[in-house]
Amino acid sequence: MKLYGTVTSPYVRRVRVVAQEVGEDVELVDTFTEAGQAALRAASPIWKVPTAELDGVVLFDSHSIVDALLERRGRGALRPVAADQRWAESNFHHVVDGALDALINVFYLAKDGVSPDEASYLAKQRDRAAASLRWIEGALRGAYVTEQPTLGVTEIALLTSLEWMQFRHAYPVETHPGLVAFLAAHAERPSVASTRPG
Numbered sequence: 001m002k003l004y005g006t007v008t009s010p011y012v013r014r015v016r017v018v019a020q021e022v023g024e025d026v027e028l029v030d031t032f033t034e035a036g037q038a039a040l041r042a043a044s045p046i047w048k049v050p051t052a053e054l055d056g057v058v059l060f061d062s063h064s065i066v067d068a069l070l071e072r073r074g075r076g077a078l079r080p081v082a083a084d085q086r087w088a089e090s091n092f093h094h095v096v097d098g099a100l101d102a103l104i105n106v107f108y109l110a111k112d113g114v115s116p117d118e119a120s121y122l123a124k125q126r127d128r129a130a131a132s133l134r135w136i137e138g139a140l141r142g143a144y145v146t147e148q149p150t151l152g153v154t155e156i157a158l159l160t161s162l163e164w165m166q167f168r169h170a171y172p173v174e175t176h177p178g179l180v181a182f183l184a185a186h187a188e189r190p191s192v193a194s195t196r197p198g
């Protein structure tokens with residue numbers, strides 16, 4: 001798979017973890033470089049990473065890329081989504097994305113010199129992330145999203161998001177003991193340890 005992205009992006013890392021779990025080799029096009037950015041803009045009209053080319057198909061979003069990988073390469077040891085858990089797990093995944101998108105907004109605008117104290121929309125993003133992470137901490141079943149103690153794509157989305165928040169000092173994850181314990185439980189898994197930024 002050709003994967004457009006950076007090694008620090010949490011959305012790209014989700015895909016890299018899943019690719020490793022299902023045995024797919026990744027050829028990374030580093031979009032931090034000028035040439036990589038030009039290649040990304042030629043491949044995707046939304047200019048976001050991850051974008052991927054898999055079996056001749058171009059995919060513009062981590063969810064599509066992960067779904068395509070699982071469909072075409074199998075799940076490896078990853079937990080399938082149980083039919084009766086489908087919508088609960090979908091909600092969980094969207095809350096993870098909601099927290100991450102909110103903090104990515106705060107992070108990038110801080111680089112442009114705008115802080116949440118100066119823009120009420122940004123203060124809302126910060127508060128949305130806090131509310132979402134409190135909800136996630138309450139909804140976790142120990143180190144997993146469901147009662148089944150097996151890593152799945154939702155756990156991967158959560159752990160890559162939380163580790164990005166720590167890496168960028170975007171949110172005080174350490175104030176949530178349940179989230180800290182969740183991260184510790186998965187920290188040594190090879191696909192997780194080998195893709196960690198920093």
Ligand SMILES: N[C@@H](CCC(=O)N[C@@H](CS)C(=O)NCC(=O)O)C(=O)O
Binds near residue numbers: 049062
């Ligand atoms: N919904 C997208 C989100 C991807 C996303 O927000 N990527 C960020 C990097 S982590 C990005 O490309 N930001 C560049 C920009 O917004 O200009 C997905 O799941 O792939």
